[in-house]
Amino acid sequence: MSGPDDLEQRLVTYLTSRAPTPPAGALEALLRQTSGQPQRRRRLAAAVADTGWRGLGAAAAAAALIAVVAFGSGLVPSSFAPGAGVTPTPTLSPTTIVLPVPIREKAIAAEAEAIFADRLRALGIGTFTASIGNDLRFTFVLPATVPAADVDAVLHTAGQLEWLAWPDGLPVPDVGHPVPAGIPVLFDQSRIVSATVGSPRNQAPPALVVQLQLDATAASALADYTSAHIGGQDVLALDGKVLAAPIIESQITSGDVAISWAPASASLSAAALVAILQSGPLPAGWITPCSVAGCPSLAPTPTGSASPSPTPVASATVACGGLAAVDCPGAAQAALAAVAGQAMTPIRVDLGSGVFCPTPDSLDALVPNTSCPSDVVAPPSGTSWIGHAVVSFDGASDQAHIDLAKDPSGIKAVLVAIGPPPPGPYPASSTGP
Amino acid sequence: MQTELVERAMHGNHEAFAELANGAWAKLYGTAGLILGEHGAAQEAAQAALIRAWRDLPTLRRPASFDAWLYRLLINACRDEARRRARVREIRFEGQEPVATADPFAWLAERDELDRAFTRLTPDQRAILVLVYYRGLTVPEAAKVIGAPLGTAKSRLHRALEALRAALAAEGRPSIEQEMGA
Numbered sequence: 001m002s003g004p005d006d007l008e009q010r011l012v013t014y015l016t017s018r019a020p021t022p023p024a025g026a027l028e029a030l031l032r033q034t035s036g037q038p039q040r041r042r043r044l045a046a047a048v049a050d051t052g053w054r055g056l057g058a059a060a061a062a063a064a065l066i067a068v069v070a071f072g073s074g075l076v077p078s079s080f081a082p083g084a085g086v087t088p089t090p091t092l093s094p095t096t097i098v099l100p101v102p103i104r105e106k107a108i109a110a111e112a113e114a115i116f117a118d119r120l121r122a123l124g125i126g127t128f129t130a131s132i133g134n135d136l137r138f139t140f141v142l143p144a145t146v147p148a149a150d151v152d153a154v155l156h157t158a159g160q161l162e163w164l165a166w167p168d169g170l171p172v173p174d175v176g177h178p179v180p181a182g183i184p185v186l187f188d189q190s191r192i193v194s195a196t197v198g199s200p201r202n203q204a205p206p207a208l209v210v211q212l213q214l215d216a217t218a219a220s221a222l223a224d225y226t227s228a229h230i231g232g233q234d235v236l237a238l239d240g241k242v243l244a245a246p247i248i249e250s251q252i253t254s255g256d257v258a259i260s261w262a263p264a265s266a267s268l269s270a271a272a273l274v275a276i277l278q279s280g281p282l283p284a285g286w287i288t289p290c291s292v293a294g295c296p297s298l299a300p301t302p303t304g305s306a307s308p309s310p311t312p313v314a315s316a317t318v319a320c321g322g323l324a325a326v327d328c329p330g331a332a333q334a335a336l337a338a339v340a341g342q343a344m345t346p347i348r349v350d351l352g353s354g355v356f357c358p359t360p361d362s363l364d365a366l367v368p369n370t371s372c373p374s375d376v377v378a379p380p381s382g383t384s385w386i387g388h389a390v391v392s393f394d395g396a397s398d399q400a401h402i403d404l405a406k407d408p409s410g411i412k413a414v415l416v417a418i419g420p421p422p423p424g425p426y427p428a429s430s431t432g433p
Numbered sequence: 434m435q436t437e438l439v440e441r442a443m444h445g446n447h448e449a450f451a452e453l454a455n456g457a458w459a460k461l462y463g464t465a466g467l468i469l470g471e472h473g474a475a476q477e478a479a480q481a482a483l484i485r486a487w488r489d490l491p492t493l494r495r496p497a498s499f500d501a502w503l504y505r506l507l508i509n510a511c512r513d514e515a516r517r518r519a520r521v522r523e524i525r526f527e528g529q530e531p532v533a534t535a536d537p538f539a540w541l542a543e544r545d546e547l548d549r550a551f552t553r554l555t556p557d558q559r560a561i562l563v564l565v566y567y568r569g570l571t572v573p574e575a576a577k578v579i580g581a582p583l584g585t586a587k588s589r590l591h592r593a594l595e596a597l598r599a600a601l602a603a604e605g606r607p608s609i610e611q612e613m614g615a
Contacts, residue, residue, distance in 0.1 A: 007594065008566060014547045015567035019463030020475060027458045030480050034487040035447045250509070250580055 096139040097155060109136065111283045119154035122275035146271075153272035157239060158329075159281040161189040163218070164235040165225055172233055172245045178330060179237050180408030181384065186225055186234075191218035195277035210236075210244070210273070211258045219255030227251040238276075240327065323351040323387045323404075327411060331404050334413035335389035339400045342418070344393035346400075355385045355403045356416045363401075363417060376403055376414050383407040439496035442487075450490070453499070454483050460568065461507055467563045468511045468556055478514040482507040504568070504578045508560050515556040550600035558593035565590060 099116075109132050116138065120128055128140030138155075142148060165184040166172060173179065193213040214222060226234075226248045236244045236259060244259050323331055332349045339346055357363050357372035379385045383405035391400040401416045435456075441449035461482060466475035485506050493502055551559065557579075564575040576586035 007598065010543070010547070011562060011566040011597075014544065014551075015467055015563060018467065018544070018548070019567060020466035020472060022458060022462035022476065022479070023472070026462075026476055026480070027454060030483055031447075031451050031454060034450065034484055037484070037488060039445055039488055039491050253580065253582065 095142055096137055097151070099136040099138075099155060108283045112136070115159075115279045115282055116155055118279040119275040120151070122278055123150055123154060123271055125151070147269065150269055150272040150275075153269070154275045154279075157272075157276050159189075159276040159279065160239050161192065161195075161243075161277065161281070162237045163187050163222070164237055166233050166235045166245075168229070168232055172235055173242050175242045175245065177242055178410050179235065179240055179242060181386070181406040183235070186221050187214070187218040189281055191215050192277075196274065209258055210277070211256070214255040214257065216255070219253070222255070222257070223251060223253045239329065327386060327404075327406065330411040331387065331389060331413075334404065334411045335391055335400075335402050338402050338413035338415045339391050339393075339418075342393070342400070344396050344398075346391050347394045348392040350390045350392075351404075352388050352390075355388050356401050357403065370417050370419060373416065376416050379403075379405040380407075380412060380414065383412060386411070389413065435499065436496045439490070439493070439499045443490045443493060443496065445491075447487075450487055454486075457500075457503060458483075461503070464504070464563055464568060465507060465511055465514075467567055468508075468559045469514055470552065474514045478507060478510040481510040481513070485510070501574060501577050504564070505580060508564075508579055511556060511560065546601065550597055550603075553600040553603070554593060554596055557589065558596055561586065561590045562593050562597070 113130055113132055113136060116136070117128070117130060120138065120140065123146050124143060125140050125146060128138050130139075131137050142151065163186045164179065165186045167183070170180075170183075191214055193215050195213075196211045229248050230250060232248050233245055234248055235242055236246075246259050328351060331351050335349050335351075336346055357376050360372050360374070360377050363370050363372045384407075385403060386406045387404045389400075389402040389404060391402065393399070397420055398418050399420070400418050403414045403416055405412045405414065435453070438449045438453050442453060458479070461479045462475055465478040465482075466472065469475050469478060482503065486503055489506075493499065554562070560579060561575060564570045564578055565572065570578065572586055572590060573583055575590070576583045579586060579589075581589065
């Protein structure tokens with residue numbers, strides 16, 4: 001009986017003898033072809049060759065080792081187009097942008113201010129003043145080279161990046177749409193050592209490349225996940241919305257990942273995205289009013305004006321409270337939509353993690369002589385309660401009490417009651433989980 | 434010498450790239466042919482690897498690792514090509530160098546048997562066997578080329594050899610080592 005070495009030796013002989021020889025002229029034709037082709041830029045693609053990401057579909061041969069995700073026109077919601085409709089500042093006069101401070105903790109507000117400042121510097125706005133009082137004000141001269149939309153974007157994006165372990169068989173929402181509840185997070189921004197963004201030379205603008213360097217924990221998690229899900233889909237989410245959804249074509253072991261896509265022209269620019277990713281996310285508890293009801297944006301400053309002109313804020317202040325940061329924007333938006341029919345102007349939304357009416361008779365302690373509506377004791381079909389909202393109105397003492405539920409399509413608000421606020425803090429029994 | 438060529442090619446020197454391609458072309462083509470089993474597919478994969486190599490050379494981090502990187506591109510191109518074709522064709526190459534043997538009839542029988550057995554393997558199994566037994570890579574080197582951990586590469590090589598033995602057995606004859614080594 002012969003050992004395995006014999007088979008191995010025979011393989012060497014067999015393979016050497018059976019290896020085909022290339023036809024004459026094939027290499028010369030290939031070299032004529034490559035001599036006219038540009039090379040990829042070094043800075044952007046340093047990690048691409050090691051990632052294992054591959055091009056998609058028919059574009060694979062001509063495109064890249066990276067996933068290409070198209071932002072289809074019309075698929076990008078307004079929250080991913082923060083600069084839409086913004087009028088560029090036509091003068092060199094100083095401009096002031098005002099952000100409401102949604103929370104009273106000074107440390108968090110100061111942290112947010114520092115992050116905003118980093119983002120402005122990353123955009124090329126090196127000189128500005130900042131002040132924190134009842135609101136947060138940045139005053140600066142907008143350089144001609146910096147689009148106003150980019151400034152709006154960096155001031156109104158929380159910047160929470162997450163890599164999701166997308167379940168097999170679950171349809172991936174369109175880019176820019178909310179991620180359903182309950183999707184496991186493979187790792188979040190805290191595991192990203194560095195993030196760079198650029199524009200690949202070989203793709204038509206406004207194509208972007210996001211290059212991430214992961215720490216060892218995230219690299220290991222990604223290696224395990226991609227090994228078990230080749231052919232599946234991953235989702236990179238920014239602020240709870242799909243940023244990119246690449247196909248896994250091979251295991252990624254290096255911890256260096258590059259993803260490219262071609263966003264719609266109104267979405268985040270490369271400059272805005274790199275400013276957001278490099279600065280890191282805003283602190284937990286900070287909620288950007290842009291996500292709620294329109295962004296305070298860079299309005300034109302009157303020509304010749306020497307003094308800053310504050311921009312009015314067109315939305316309610318939002319306090320995230322104990323609600324998950326990724327759910328805050330959608331929750332506040334849903335709460336405001338639930339009171340849209342009231343003849344009052346909402347000025348503040350307080351979010352929390354408990355729900356009103358955990359039992360049928362529990363509301364009376366909060367809103368006297370009021371019982372829980374039968375349709376709010378249980379969440380709407382197919383949804384799960386995630387928390388509550390209390391909406392305050394301009395010039396009114398009554399508040400709207402709202403329960404919040406979530407399903408894969410987003411967050412739904414159920415108006416429970418409108419009535420006076422309780423004399424003290426909300427009883428834990430009524431708002432606790 | 435090669436490192437210098439790679440560095441020049443990384444900076445856009447196409448003549449340097451052409452020299453690198455000339456040196457690698459025959460082995461690239463042979464490797465792709467053994468994995469894919471057909472001339473047309475082999476040419477597609479080898480060309481795709483070199484086109485990608487030229488385009489992505491500026492992204493190569495270590496010029497000294499050019500060979501491993503190039504073969505990684507080739508293996509990926511072979512996978513693409515194998516997917517593109519509904520199935521991997523049978524190995525029917527002509528014109529290779531004859532093997533010097535005292536018994537040409539025994540060699541032809543062995544070759545045909547191995548042809549049939551090799552056709553039964555998956556492209557990934559063929560790839561690891563070709564990298565180790567045709568290209569002469571060590572298992573750690575092959576692991577880097579296929580982009581897998583060392584343990585995975587070892588087990589894949591082991592399974593590929595076992596699959597080849599099983600395929601030989603399925604041909605209804607003693608395995609090749611039994612026949613040749615008896």
